Amino acid sequence: MQFTPYLSFQGQCYEAFTTYAEIFGGATQLMRFSDMPAGTEMPEMPPEQTGWIMHGQVDLPDGGVLMGADMPPQFGGQKMAGASVAISLKDEAEVKRIFDALSPDAQISMAVGPTFFSSAFGMLTDRFGTSWMIMGAPAQ
DSSP states (O other), X not given: OOOOOEEEESSOHHHHHHHHHHHHOOEEEEEEGGGSOTTOOOXXXXXXXXXXEEEEEEEOTTSOEEEEEEOOGGGTOOOOOSOOEEEXXXXXXXXXXXXXXXXXXXXXXXXXXXXXXXXXXEEEEOTTSOEEEEEOSBOO
């Protein structure tokens, strides 16, 4: 069994996923609502939402995948709440690099530092509203 995070945005999916691809490496696949074939049944969308991402993913170098989409309010979409994307890394320098790359305009919950359970751990909510928990190797 494999779990894949599916992130929800409201108009920021393109920017978020291009940013995440730069930070984590990997290739993006982005499909816009405007790419849907004619005749596809969907609720009506205002013109400003047709460029939103209906499905996006970053194919990560290690084989993992990060997925998400813009969820228009009229589809019942809401910003993601109550969940975090957790990343486990072996290298403390990589923990710091990723944390720093996600930090601009982020809400820092816990700066990167050693804890009783990890050699390096930090938590933040990035400028797109995604909550991250980034951790290094288990504490010795």
